Amino acid sequence: xxxxxxIAAIVLGVAAPAGAQWLRQPTPGIPRTALGKPxxxxxxxxxxxxxxxxxxxxxxxxxxxxFNILGDQDPGMRPWAAALxxxxxxxxxKESPSTRCLPAGPRAGLFGQSLVKIIQTRSQLAVLYExxxxxxxxxxxxxxxxxxxxTWMGYSVGQWDGDTLVVRTAGYNERTWLDLGGHPHSDALxxxxxxxxxxxxxxxxxxxxxDPKAYDRPWTIAMKVQLVPDxxxxxxxxxxxEKDAHHLVGHIDDERKDEVRVDxxxxxxxxxxxxxxxxxxxxxxxxxxxxxxxLPGGGGRQPLFAQSSTRFMxxxxxxxxxxxxxxxxxxxxxxxxxxxxxxxxxxxxx
Numbered sequence: 001x002x003x004x005x006x007i008a009a010i011v012l013g014v015a016a017p018a019g020a021q022w023l024r025q026p027t028p029g030i031p032r033t034a035l036g037k038p039x040x041x042x043x044x045x046x047x048x049x050x051x052x053x054x055x056x057x058x059x060x061x062x063x064x065x066x067f068n069i070l071g072d073q074d075p076g077m078r079p080w081a082a083a084l085x086x087x088x089x090x091x092x093x094k095e096s097p098s099t100r101c102l103p104a105g106p107r108a109g110l111f112g113q114s115l116v117k118i119i120q121t122r123s124q125l126a127v128l129y130e131x132x133x134x135x136x137x138x139x140x141x142x143x144x145x146x147x148x149x150x151t152w153m154g155y156s157v158g159q160w161d162g163d164t165l166v167v168r169t170a171g172y173n174e175r176t177w178l179d180l181g182g183h184p185h186s187d188a189l190x191x192x193x194x195x196x197x198x199x200x201x202x203x204x205x206x207x208x209x210x211d212p213k214a215y216d217r218p219w220t221i222a223m224k225v226q227l228v229p230d231x232x233x234x235x236x237x238x239x240x241x242e243k244d245a246h247h248l249v250g251h252i253d254d255e256r257k258d259e260v261r262v263d264x265x266x267x268x269x270x271x272x273x274x275x276x277x278x279x280x281x282x283x284x285x286x287x288x289x290x291x292x293x294x295l296p297g298g299g300g301r302q303p304l305f306a307q308s309s310t311r312f313m314x315x316x317x318x319x320x321x322x323x324x325x326x327x328x329x330x331x332x333x334x335x336x337x338x339x340x341x342x343x344x345x346x347x348x349x350x
Contacts, residue, residue, distance in 0.1 A: 006030060020276075025232050027056075027229045030229055046064055052163050054165065057227070058118060059230060060110050061225070062299070063111055063296050063297040064294060064302075065297060065298045069178040069179040070300070071207050073219045076215060077215055078214050078216070081214040088181070103132045103133055105154070105173075105176025106209075109127070109129050111297075123140040130234060134151075137157065138157045143170070144168055150313070153172075154170060154172045155171040164196040166193070166194055168190065174187050178209070181200075186214045188211055194206040202227065205222070206220055207220065207221055259306060259313075264310050267286035268289075269331050275345055275348050277343070279296075279343060293314065307320075318339075319337060321335070
């Protein structure tokens with residue numbers, strides 16, 4: 001039974017503790033508590049012109065959106081986009097640009113533990129990614145070009161709306177995906193991002209996607225962004241995925257041949273919240289004969305299908321989820337089984 005090892009590896013990468021990956025380097029000039037720790041609830045810093053200064057190293061939380069950028073929303077997909085997405089899902093997204101070590105494009109830095117470094121000046125803002133090309137956001141009052149040269153990261157301009165930086169981006173090529181699950185986009189894609197730094201250590205981020213060639217209407221997602229002080233970026237180079245891509249041969253139809261019907265009463269026993277370590281909380285729900293799971297950070301409920309009364313396929317990630325009971329017959333935990341190993345998750349809420 002072949003799964004998409006790429007997606008499984010990303011799940012484990014998110015679960016890895018940050019301290020094991022990045023350098024520890026005290027950040028000079030930041031507010032600290034009496035114990036010397038960064039004071040993340042101090043007022044946000046401001047630039048000389050009075051606008052909030054977004055500079056710093058940040059982590060954007062949106063693991064659930066990484067597999068389904070639409071979440072629970074339905075912007076309506078054009079027929080060609082729906083057909084392409086269906087095929088990508090069926091093949092476990094084996095044709096993902098990430099498999100070929102290509103840039104992430106509009107989803108760069110949005111999901112997982114890869115850090116993002118922002119350097120802000122009066123006229124522009126630079127966004128440095130560990131895994132993707134540097135992005136420039138021009139703050140000098142220019143407008144978006146009418147016909148920007150298609151690129152991986154797009155062309156971005158920003159302006160201040162009070163204390164919120166509003167960034168508009170156009171000019172994406174069509175070779176990137178909006179999420180790991182394979183939602184497509186066209187060259188007409190436009191992004192509007194709203195960055196609002198609420199205090200020293202936290203930002204709110206809203207992103208509106210507008211692509212009239214691929215979707216009937218725009219949709220907006222919201223994510224939390226947290227400052228990661230006392231560290232710096234590390235170089236990350238993707239250079240080995242391509243040679244292993246031919247091993248990704250699974251198809252969802254191979255798994256669905258073994259799908260079984262599970263009684264609603266049994267499914268209801270699995271509903272609850274499970275803590276999968278650093279991966280976060282998995283919210284499992286049961287309704288209308290269907291078990292669904294919601295990953296942390298948004299992305300909405302995603303379906304599972306049963307291969308037995310205890311084992312369920314999670315097609316969005318290529319993982320298998322298995323439920324276990326304690327000696328009293330109560331569901332105690334689940335294990336998410338992926339290529340790189342098992343991720344245990346005890347149940348914490350009924």
